[in-house]
């Protein structure tokens with residue numbers, strides 16, 4: 001099932017395969033993501049979510065096939081167009097929250113100081129705290145601020161809610177939705193937190209074994225299956 005849409009395209013992927021030394025991670029991906037949407041990338045462990053996001057961020061390259069992000073092949077030079085939140089945490093433990101954000105902001109001319117303060121408040125982080133003293137969930141919040149404070153056309157978030165408790169997750173998702181500017185940004189995020197993330201998705205991609213099993217709008221899927229995305233997840237991967 002593939003969504004057909006006439007909106008301008010942010011990401012266009014044709015026939016992409018990715019093979020690591022011993023593992024075929026992506027197995028023929030064809031995908032179009034329209035501008036101004038929030039897209040959920042869902043799938044069990046090892047289905048290829050991180051590989052796809054890293055490829056869109058220009059950190060790894062397809063073995064075959066093509067990817068265009070905003071009309072260009074992604075590579076490390078596209079950093080100014082893309083905010084990428086990696087699954088792995090690479091924060092410096094000796095910095096405070098404030099120092100971390102100042103450090104990151106120095107790399108990006110698109111950094112929005114006001115938005116960073118707003119997010120800091122919404123995520124209930126104490127800027128004086130040392131990174132080494134933050135809990136896993138607090139570190140996850142700091143990484144999210146680092147990605148969302150940038151004014152870029154494309155935001156890629158790999159498991160952004162990992163370690164954040166369900167109640168806080170719902171609050172954070174609410175603040176992402178209220179801050180989202182569809183005329184300026186596209187957000188693509190991988191997550192296993194389908195239930196809490198559901199309200200924010202315009203479109204959803206279900207991956208399995210490096211292939212797209214379903215790609216459609218959340219609304220179409222809910223009406224077709226007659227249940228929530230969380231329940232669809234259970235049916236798709238049963």
Ligand SMILES: Nc1ncnc2c1ncn2[C@@H]1O[C@H](COP(=O)(O)OP(=O)(O)OP(=O)(O)O)[C@@H](O)[C@H]1O
Pocket residue numbers: 020021022023024025043044045046047048049050051052
């Ligand atoms: N650098 C690598 N070298 C070898 N194999 C890799 C590498 N990165 C990923 N893989 C393999 O590729 C497949 C897809 O991995 P990927 O990390 O993209 O999945 P994922 O859907 O993000 O999983 P998870 O939900 O566990 O984060 C897996 O089988 C994984 O073991």
